[in-house]
Structures are given as C-alpha cells and as structure tokens.
Amino acid sequence: MRSAISRYGARVLPNTEQLVAGCKARGEFIQGPQIAEFEAAFARRHGVDPSCAITASYGRMAFYYILKALDLPPGSEIIFPSLTFWVVPELARVAGLTVVFADVDPKTFTIDPDSVERLINGKTRAIVPTHLYGLPCDMDRLLAIAGRHNLIVLEDCAHALGALYKGRPVGTFGTGALFSFQTLKPLNCYGGGLALVRDPALARKVRQLIDALPWPSEKRVRDRLLMGRLQRIFVKPWVFSISLFPVLWISALIDANPDVFLWEKIRSLHPLPDQYTERFPNAQAIIGLEALAHFDTWTAQAQANAQYVTDTLRGIPGIQVPMVPLDRTHVYYQYCVIGPEGPKRDELVVRCVRRGIDIETLHVDVPPDMELFGTVRAEAAGARRCAQALQIPAYCGLRRDQLERVATTVRDVLAEAAAAASSPP
Numbered sequence: 001m002r003s004a005i006s007r008y009g010a011r012v013l014p015n016t017e018q019l020v021a022g023c024k025a026r027g028e029f030i031q032g033p034q035i036a037e038f039e040a041a042f043a044r045r046h047g048v049d050p051s052c053a054i055t056a057s058y059g060r061m062a063f064y065y066i067l068k069a070l071d072l073p074p075g076s077e078i079i080f081p082s083l084t085f086w087v088v089p090e091l092a093r094v095a096g097l098t099v100v101f102a103d104v105d106p107k108t109f110t111i112d113p114d115s116v117e118r119l120i121n122g123k124t125r126a127i128v129p130t131h132l133y134g135l136p137c138d139m140d141r142l143l144a145i146a147g148r149h150n151l152i153v154l155e156d157c158a159h160a161l162g163a164l165y166k167g168r169p170v171g172t173f174g175t176g177a178l179f180s181f182q183t184l185k186p187l188n189c190y191g192g193g194l195a196l197v198r199d200p201a202l203a204r205k206v207r208q209l210i211d212a213l214p215w216p217s218e219k220r221v222r223d224r225l226l227m228g229r230l231q232r233i234f235v236k237p238w239v240f241s242i243s244l245f246p247v248l249w250i251s252a253l254i255d256a257n258p259d260v261f262l263w264e265k266i267r268s269l270h271p272l273p274d275q276y277t278e279r280f281p282n283a284q285a286i287i288g289l290e291a292l293a294h295f296d297t298w299t300a301q302a303q304a305n306a307q308y309v310t311d312t313l314r315g316i317p318g319i320q321v322p323m324v325p326l327d328r329t330h331v332y333y334q335y336c337v338i339g340p341e342g343p344k345r346d347e348l349v350v351r352c353v354r355r356g357i358d359i360e361t362l363h364v365d366v367p368p369d370m371e372l373f374g375t376v377r378a379e380a381a382g383a384r385r386c387a388q389a390l391q392i393p394a395y396c397g398l399r400r401d402q403l404e405r406v407a408t409t410v411r412d413v414l415a416e417a418a419a420a421a422s423s424p425p
Ligand SMILES: *Cc1c(COP(=O)(O)O)cnc(C)c1O
Pocket: 058, 059, 060, 061, 084, 085, 087, 088, 130, 156, 158, 159, 179, 180, 181, 182, 185, 192, 193, 364
C-alpha cells in the first residue's frame, strides 16, 4: 500500500536530541546563554538591535506583552483580520481591548485595507495585519491608513518569518511584531514565540514584563519536547497512514472535525493558563538558534515546491492558485487554492483523501463566526470565502516523488470536477 501524505510537515533538525542532551549536560536546560544568542541572531536577521528581540512562552504571549507595554486605554479598539488564529484576538481581549474584525481579500487571504478603513472610529488604536499563510499584507496601504488615523500597527508574523515586502522582512514595518515557534510553524522550537519591537524604550518595557515571570519547570519543558516529538511522529507519512489517516479518511466521509487531535480547545483564556506566564527556556532557544542556520534553505524548498504545485494546477477552470503580488515574496507556510464552494468543495476533499492525499480546508479560523466572540463588529464575507479554500501539502519536507503525487492527484481530481461541471447532466 502506498503511504498517505500528511497535511503537515514539521521542520525538524536531525540533531535535536543531541542539542537538548548537551544543554542538560551543561546544566543549561532551563537557563542558559543560548536564549540571548537566539534573540541576537533573530534581531540580526531583521536588522534591529539585539535588545529589540524578546523571547516569550508563546507567540500569542509575545503579542500580549507588547500590548501590556503599550498600555492602551481600556476599551480601545483593535482591528484584526476576520481570518486568523482565534487566540490572538482572544489575548487582546484578556489585555482589556475591544476586538473588531476587518475583512480579508480573497485573492491574497490577507487583511483588506478598505475594510480596515471602514471600521475605524474614535476608539480605534491599533491594527494587526496577519501575514497569513506566509504572504505579506499590503503594508504600504496599511501604514498609510495607520498614519492618517494615528494607529499602532502590530504585525502577526506567525506564518511569515522570512517573507519580504518590497525587499524588507515582515516584522520590521510596525511598532511591534509577534513570531511563533510552535511545532508546525516555520521555525520549530516545539513552542515559544518572540516579540520584535522597533523602539528600544518599548522593547525595554516588554523585556521587563517578561523578565519578571518565573522559569518553567524542567518537567514542563521535557513534556513539551516530548509532545512535539509525538506530534511529529504522528504526521510522519508511514505513521500517519496507519494512525491518523484512517481517522481523517472516515471523518472526511462523516464530516467530523479530526483536528481535535492536534489543536487546542477554543475557550476563554481569562485567566491566563499557568504555562503562558513563564519564560522561554534555553533548551528551546538552542533548537531555534540551530534552526535559523537552516531556515533559508527550508524556505527556498517550500517556495520551489509551491511553484511546482502551481505549475501543475494552473489553467484548471475555476481554480485560483496563490496570487503573489510582484512587490512581495510568499514563504508558503500553507499552500491554498480557492475552488468550488460548499458540498462540491467537500466532495473534492473526500476524493483527495481517498487517494491518500490529505487536504485541509481551514487552517485558521473566522473568529467573528465563533461563539467565543459573540457579537463583535466585523466584516467577514471575504474571510468566509477563503474558509472554502483547499490546503494542499507542499511543505519543504516532502520528497520529490511525494510532491509529484500530491500535485498530479489534486490536478486530476480538480480537472475531473471541472469537466463534470461543464458537461450537461
Ligand atoms: C500560531 C499562530 C499564532 C501564535 O502562535 P502561538 O501558538 O501563540 O505561538 C499567531 N497567529 C497565527 C495566525 C498563528 O497561526
């Protein structure tokens, strides 16, 4: 039997165990010099002072402490895209702000500046452009709007480390930015995050807040690394075929959501869970530091894979391959196409899954449609359209033969559907 191809591929260093064992042997598992080295290397990549890159327990907490350091008046409004990971707006609420959701442009999946502008009022204080799936937002327009209305811009770079807008890396355009180092994110440290802050005085405040937190216990960090290893094993092609894949296969038929095995429960994050309010440990920093050395190679591979899929799918009627404006680069954290909607889309997914290619449909969320957010001010028509996308595996860890199998299978399934749609019944 041919193995199934998983929707996710974690980026894993072959020497992870040795790096961690070395930390332990030196008595630097929790506190150690690699934290500052990692921050400095990250800052260097972005052309900022080392003091302006501050590691945190999660990407979301990096964001939270930037908000705390900014000390915006309670009830200030902050605008998010209506297609994003729900935890980020949720933490803005924990920080005392009112969240508002602007629509996204279905061509790029990123926040629509016109929608942002429509939602601005006297209470608006900040905008959070999410460089979704690895494509930078339209920063010139967003910065112009922010300038006109005196708003702070905080970039969500969880998907987009290494992506460029007009030659400049994302994370360097706003007042601050968050990066995530979760297992499936572009730079995998098995968890953790980083705040990149432009102004050294603001960076000092963020660092003070984070430095005041306790260190995690050794057990917590050991469990986290183990959990990362399990997630990683779980999505390896051969294990995936015999464990998770049948679950996906069946749930594709019965329309269940199997992601409960990988993702966290949607819930209020007030009060903050314990593991949120801790510091980023050295054992994870050393993994990040080493991973940075491989990072550009990984990105180039993901981009080459994406190009291959695009070349294979181009020209199929009714299918929109990723659109990359000429002034940006896409790092393809996820590769998404927009095709048919509703039951037709679901049927395509089932057909791909049956042929051993796992297609995900919505990697992030449409928070305005979540009960957690109740009645928020939102524009979300474009986000709902994007939520109908097909997410095709094109990650850098795919072998060439796997990539070809993905691309040709998806092409055949889409082309069959397009032919059926255009022929009379
Ligand atoms: C993963 C993610 C984050 C934050 O990640 P953490 O899990 O908090 O490190 C933020 N925004 C988006 C869009 C994400 O996908």
